[in-house]
Amino acid sequence: MQFKSTVISNQEVSPGYFRMRMTAPPELAGSQPGQFIMVRVRDAIDPLLRRPFGIFDVGVAESEFPGLGAATYLEMLYKVVGKGTEALSGYHHGDHVDVIAPLGAGFDLGDPEEEKILVGGGIGIAPLYYLAKTLVQHSRVRFFLGGRTRDDILCVTEFERLGVETYVSTDDGTLGDRGLVTEVMERHIRENRSRKTLYACGPMPMLKAVAEIAQRTATPCQVSLEAYMACGMGACLGCVVKGKEHSDETPDYRCVCKDGPVFAFDQLKWV
Amino acid sequence: MQFKSTVISNQEVSPGYFRMRMTAPPELAGSQPGQFIMVRVRDAIDPLLRRPFGIFDVGVAESEFPGLGAATYLEMLYKVVGKGTEALSGYHHGDHVDVIAPLGAGFDLGDPEEEKILVGGGIGIAPLYYLAKTLVQHSRVRFFLGGRTRDDILCVTEFERLGVETYVSTDDGTLGDRGLVTEVMERHIRENRSRKTLYACGPMPMLKAVAEIAQRTATPCQVSLEAYMACGMGACLGCVVKGKEHSDETPDYRCVCKDGPVFAFDQLKWV
Amino acid sequence: MSKPDLSVEIAGITFRNPVMTASGTFGYGEEFADYVDLESIGAIITKGLSIKPKAGNPTPRIQETTGGMLNAIGLQNVGIEAFVEHKVPFLRTVSTPVIVNFFGNTVEEYAELAERLDRIPEVTGVEINISCPNVKHGGIVFGTDPKAAYSVVKAVREATIKPVIAKLSPNVTDIVEMAWACADAEADALSLINTLTGMAIDVKRRRPVLANVTGGLSGPAVKPVALRMVWQVARAVKIPVIGIGGIMSGTDALEFMLAGASAVQVGTANFLDPSAAQRIAGEMETYLEQNGIHDVKELIGALEV
């Protein structure tokens, strides 16, 4: 659905990373973890297109606006990379944004008995918090979180507060283990033979590494992808990725916005 | 000169009309009445071009920003008509705008012994206040001010406070005389045979009427024109008006931005 | 005052209002059903169709530019069989006219597809995308050569009794010459403009942003070019013209109608505002009401020059 949302708060949680909470209609409380939203940053032509963001959290809380009682809120966690996110970072309490949400297909929550392994790289943790919040209700959840440096490691406390066991690694060793998050994660999988499902979101090289580990260890795995988007609703075909059957003769393109952003890793063509 | 200016205040003085005060470098205090400024409304591509505005006032006052002592300020009076002025109307204390000023050729202040007659229509009064403030130092100044309705009559008190005799007329009679400002003004000229100079700014039909009166009564007259502008410095030739010698064979175009915006009425071709 | 009349007639079809959705920007209608009342717009024009499914280009396929966007989707589409099986059933549930945009690589392909579309009752009319490479003639684009355009339109004309709209490419020296060629081939109407060919470069990577190198520019950035071409063409031909290019508001749409368009198509605007087509029709109605204009048809070509 399309709605006008009011910014409740917009905080810089780490240099260049912001967490924005905004009002949402009650229907949004039914969003699936992994679904996303499209934000019209300004009611103007620059930027022209909407920008896609994961749902970091959604819930119901006492409204910040007096007299409104309990109200649904939506949160996003974003990194300033260009003019859209730059403009967003200047938003204050009370400002308005136009939002389309929820969009796309979210994570499959799988079998509650299994252990859930979440892998996030940098801003890729955005959709994993709401996922973790949902999964911990029934399953054991471990979260492997990586980033370039200490500043790219966000919201560890929030995950821990959910009861999620959190493992941090950074490329430069400024926080947690030194090294790639995927190496730490693979070690855990190999050392620990219980049934598991993997959930990953982050930069493409990380997702590829996770998919290879899933393949090698025969672990079910879902990945959440990013792509340039214009419409967000499966109409423009701008955001496609290659499906597993893809070849030049038998095209198998999937829309990240509609068939995804979450895909079972074995549904995609990784080369 | 080009400078970054800080908004000091931006008040709606009548529905749809704003008066904005902003910081300016000391050199601006030497601006001539009738000169104008070009404002880059946003540091973005929408609106793309700068917008021209008259200098409503310029002076030196105790700075609003602590510890700065006396500082030069610049004021403009503007009407919201489109996206540029709409955006400007949302500016607050402390916001920044990029300004080029002072531009163009201002009013000739003429002989101090003469009576000065100022004629303003609607937002056309914008450059007349600074003119009046300068002229009252030596001359008797009368101000004929017209508008469609009461809301279009601005800053009467400010002019009166300068010691200017102010005559108001509105098309619908909701304030002052009912009728055209030019009729009231012509009556005054005819009834009152002392030497005078006319200074007019306002919509084209009003300026034409003023020029005709000047012609009929052989009164010296200067008019301040508006035109679409791109550069504001005589380079693009977008803002031209026809000079008195103009014909298809002997083009005589003058730049409103550089040769004007103020012209002696008999230098222009009025048909 | 009674409600103004927004209906327009083109090729014998009455459209409830002049606002159609541009091909490739509105999927097959269904994608937008949650955001726009499909019964409130003039017509649905579907994504460019070919006989066989088409894979389209590698990604990235889109890039925002100042006031516009580039796309190099590469005409990815499901092909006519899947269209009939999966898309037509939904379109059947909507009373709004459905115009199918389509293309081929040879004159014969255009004709064959037109013939197959002719047999589908849910298809109200067809729009020929002539901005496609002519495979038989070394890849030169049908839409930039009047003779090739004539032959494609003629072949389609002979293959269907449904209304035929020829959609013109703006990447030409003389748009009027192209319009004449299509009118001579008995198109019922012309629509313009398709996208302007453009390019974007990523300085850091020293590469074109689009995998396809070049792409089609659309959005408000191109509106001045589109308006100029619609005005030129509408004065030159007798058949109705449908204006396309950067329409974001009711005012934009009215500008095209004053320039001579009998209807308009809304493309890129659907991405920023999925209810754009409905909103624009509403804004046109409000304008007519406020200005005491009883019939939108009064405005067609009413520009005073």
Next chain:
Amino acid sequence: MSKPDLSVEIAGITFRNPVMTASGTFGYGEEFADYVDLESIGAIITKGLSIKPKAGNPTPRIQETTGGMLNAIGLQNVGIEAFVEHKVPFLRTVSTPVIVNFFGNTVEEYAELAERLDRIPEVTGVEINISCPNVKHGGIVFGTDPKAAYSVVKAVREATIKPVIAKLSPNVTDIVEMAWACADAEADALSLINTLTGMAIDVKRRRPVLANVTGGLSGPAVKPVALRMVWQVARAVKIPVIGIGGIMSGTDALEFMLAGASAVQVGTANFLDPSAAQRIAGEMETYLEQNGIHDVKELIGALEV
């Protein structure tokens, strides 16, 4: 690291950096002297000149559009005599190369003007605006017909030993064909693009906004089209290409150089920021420094496709 080398060479002339000011957007240089250090830019290209003074079009002549602007100045200029008398004396005081943009209504006028410019020592080179109506041939524009373009460039080539730049119009089906025609006529370099023809309409008045009805579109809105054409042309010809169209920043300029331009011209940007050309040259230098590139010439045509 030592300062990067920003100089480029075109037709035997060395420019201190690749940033020139586009004709018609920078007057005769003097108008901008208070805002930009004229010694900091690559070249000054002056307002289109004709033999006789030219009145230009009635007003309004300009209109802002989304991401761009339309102009229909109509080539108003002072004519060669006043140019020599009133403009050259100032230009003499500047060491930056001066390129005079000019036009005529017949091949003979182009040749005559070229010959007169050839005798002015302050004129470093000439840029031929071929986007002008060919009076002898029913007003068809020189710049959209390769044969006419060839004859104009050839005549100018024979009339002057100064560097000759042919400035191409983008309003054509095949820009490469136009580029070849000008290269065959022995232009030393090509510059592109001139403005795209467009139109704006005032719905309230039901009139075109511009008195001239149509005008030329410039500014960031046209950048994707300009980049695409520069890329096409730079691959097709051996002579240097100068990129123009919507350049607002150092990054924009570098995009054109990667696409194959040996230099760039800044037009509309001068209006928003009178020091744009100087700023852009500075931004290019900073980019080179930060990326360890010693010579801007390394980037010319370095796009990986």
